[in-house]
Amino acid sequence: MIESRSSNLIKSAELKALKEISDYSELDKGLITKSEVIDRIEDINKSLYGFDLVIESKAFRELISITGATPPQLNDRLVVALETFFVSLEHKESNIIAVIEKTLKRLFEWDPEILERININIVDLKIFANLFSESEYQEFTRKLIGKYPFQNIRYQKASSDLDNDTTQINKFFLTSAFISEIGPLISIMESIEKGKNDSETRMGILFGLTMYVLDQFGLPSLYLIDLIPTLIRAQVRTMGIPEDEVLKLRTFELLEKVRNTSIGEGLIGISKAIYSKQKDIILNSKIGIRIWTELIEQKFWEKLEYLPKLSMLENISEIRPKIKKPEKPAREHLHENDGELKNILFN
Amino acid sequence: MKEKVKKFIKYCNCISEFDKYFWLKQVEILDDQKLDAVYESLLKHENELVGVELKSIGKIQGLIVKTYPELKEKYLPDYNSIFRDYETIQTELTHEKLQNLRERLKILSQ
Numbered sequence: 001m002i003e004s005r006s007s008n009l010i011k012s013a014e015l016k017a018l019k020e021i022s023d024y025s026e027l028d029k030g031l032i033t034k035s036e037v038i039d040r041i042e043d044i045n046k047s048l049y050g051f052d053l054v055i056e057s058k059a060f061r062e063l064i065s066i067t068g069a070t071p072p073q074l075n076d077r078l079v080v081a082l083e084t085f086f087v088s089l090e091h092k093e094s095n096i097i098a099v100i101e102k103t104l105k106r107l108f109e110w111d112p113e114i115l116e117r118i119n120i121n122i123v124d125l126k127i128f129a130n131l132f133s134e135s136e137y138q139e140f141t142r143k144l145i146g147k148y149p150f151q152n153i154r155y156q157k158a159s160s161d162l163d164n165d166t167t168q169i170n171k172f173f174l175t176s177a178f179i180s181e182i183g184p185l186i187s188i189m190e191s192i193e194k195g196k197n198d199s200e201t202r203m204g205i206l207f208g209l210t211m212y213v214l215d216q217f218g219l220p221s222l223y224l225i226d227l228i229p230t231l232i233r234a235q236v237r238t239m240g241i242p243e244d245e246v247l248k249l250r251t252f253e254l255l256e257k258v259r260n261t262s263i264g265e266g267l268i269g270i271s272k273a274i275y276s277k278q279k280d281i282i283l284n285s286k287i288g289i290r291i292w293t294e295l296i297e298q299k300f301w302e303k304l305e306y307l308p309k310l311s312m313l314e315n316i317s318e319i320r321p322k323i324k325k326p327e328k329p330a331r332e333h334l335h336e337n338d339g340e341l342k343n344i345l346f347n
Numbered sequence: 348m349k350e351k352v353k354k355f356i357k358y359c360n361c362i363s364e365f366d367k368y369f370w371l372k373q374v375e376i377l378d379d380q381k382l383d384a385v386y387e388s389l390l391k392h393e394n395e396l397v398g399v400e401l402k403s404i405g406k407i408q409g410l411i412v413k414t415y416p417e418l419k420e421k422y423l424p425d426y427n428s429i430f431r432d433y434e435t436i437q438t439e440l441t442h443e444k445l446q447n448l449r450e451r452l453k454i455l456s457q
Contacts, residue, residue, distance in 0.1 A: 010403045021411065055396050055399070059389065059392040063389075217364075
C-alpha cells in the first residue's frame with residue numbers, strides 16, 4: 001500500500017483544511033472569500049509541485065556517486081524496454097517469446113536473482129504457448145484469463161513431466177499455475193501477437209510489463225498508479241528535454257509532450273481508464289483484472305485523494321468534500337489547466 | 348550499520364519505491380565507510396523532504412487560521428508541536444526521529 005508519500009501528507013492536509021471550512025458559508029471572511037481560500041490552498045500545493053521529485057533525483061545521483069553503481073533509474077530502463085516491444089510490434093517480429101526474454105534480461109541485467117526467475121518464467125511461457133493448439137488456446141483464454149480466482153491456484157510440477165501431459169484437465173491445472181506466475185508475460189505476448197499497432201495493444205503491453213516489474217519487486221499492483229507519472233517523465237527525457245525542466249513540468253504538460261508517442265498513447269489510455277473509472281477498458285486488458293480487483297478491495301475510489309503526483313489528472317470537483325461551487329468564476333489560470341487536461345485525455 | 352541503512356531505505360520517501368529494490372541489494376556489498384556515507388546522504392535528503400512538506404502544510408494551516416480564527420485552537424497546537432520538534436531534532440538528527448514526525452503528521456491528517 002502506498003503509505004506516507006510526501007505528496008500524500010500535503011494532499012491530506014489540504015483536504016483536511018477543505019473539510020474544516022466546508023460548513024462555512026460563502027460569505028466573505030475578512031478580506032477574502034471562501035473560494036479564494038480554496039484557490040490559495042491549491043496554489044500552495046501547486047507551488048511545491050515536483051519538489052519531492054527533485055529531491056528524489058538528487059538523492060539517486062548522490063547515491064550513485066557514493067557507491068559507484070551504474071544503472072540508470074528504473075523508470076528510464078522501463079521506457080527503453082517498452083520502446084523495444086513497440087518496435088517489435090511495428091516490425092512484426094515472429095519470435096515473440098525471444099523478444100520478451102531479451103528485453104526482460106536487459107531490464108534486470110544487474111540482478112542475478114531476478115534473472116534466474118526470468119529464465120524460469122520464460123520456460124513456463126514457452127510451455128504455455130506450446131501446450132495448446134491455436135483454437136484450444138483461444139478457448140482457454142476466453143474462459144479463464146481475466147478471472148480473478150485463478151490467481152490463487154498453485155500447482156508445482158517439474159517441467160519435464162509437462163511434455164507428457166495432454167489431457168484437458170491437466171492442461172487446465174498446469175496452465176492455471178503458469179498463468180498465476182507468468183500472467184503479465186502472457187498479456188504482453190497476446191498483445192504483440194495481435195499484430196495491431198493501436199493504443200489498446202500498446203496499453204496491453206504496457207500493463208503486462210509494468211505488472212511483471214511490480215511482481216519482481218514484490219510491490220502491489222496499485223503501485224502502477226505511482227509508476228505512470230514516472231514513466232511519462234522518463235519518456236519526456238528521451239526526447240532531449242533537460243532534467244530540471246522535466247521535473248518542473250506538471251503532469252498534463254508532460255502528457256501533452258508524449259501524447260503522440262507509443263508510450264504516451266498507452267499511458268494516456270491507462271490514465272483515462274483509471275481516472276474515468278472506465279472498468280471495461282481495464283478489464284479488457286487481461287492483466288488489468290488484477291489491478292481492478294486490488295483497486296476495489298482497497299477501496300481505491302475512497303482513497304483517491306491520497307494518491308501522489310497524479311493530482312492534475314483528478315477531477316477536483318469529485319474529490320472535494322461537499323463544498324459548494326463558488327458563484328464567482330474562479331481565477332483563470334486555475335481553470336485553463338483543467339480544460340487542457342480534459343482535452344488531452346478525452347479527445 | 349547494514350541493517351540500519353536497509354531499514355531506512357525501506358521506509359524513506361527520498362528514494363523511489365521502484366529503485367529501493369536495487370539499493371537494498373547494493374547495501375549488501377558496501378563496506379562500512381560507504382554505508383556511513385549512504386546513511387548520511389539519505390538522512391540529508393529525507394530531512395530536506397520533511398522540511399519542505401512541513402513548510403507546505405504550515406502554509407495551509409496558517410491560511411486557514413488567519414481566515415477563520417475560531418479554528419485556531421482546534422487546528423494549530425498539534426501542528427505547532429510538530430513544527431517545533433522538527434527544529435529541535437536538527438541538532439541530533441536520526442532517521443527514526445524523522446519517521447516519528449511523519450507518523451504524527453499522518454495521524455493528524457486523518
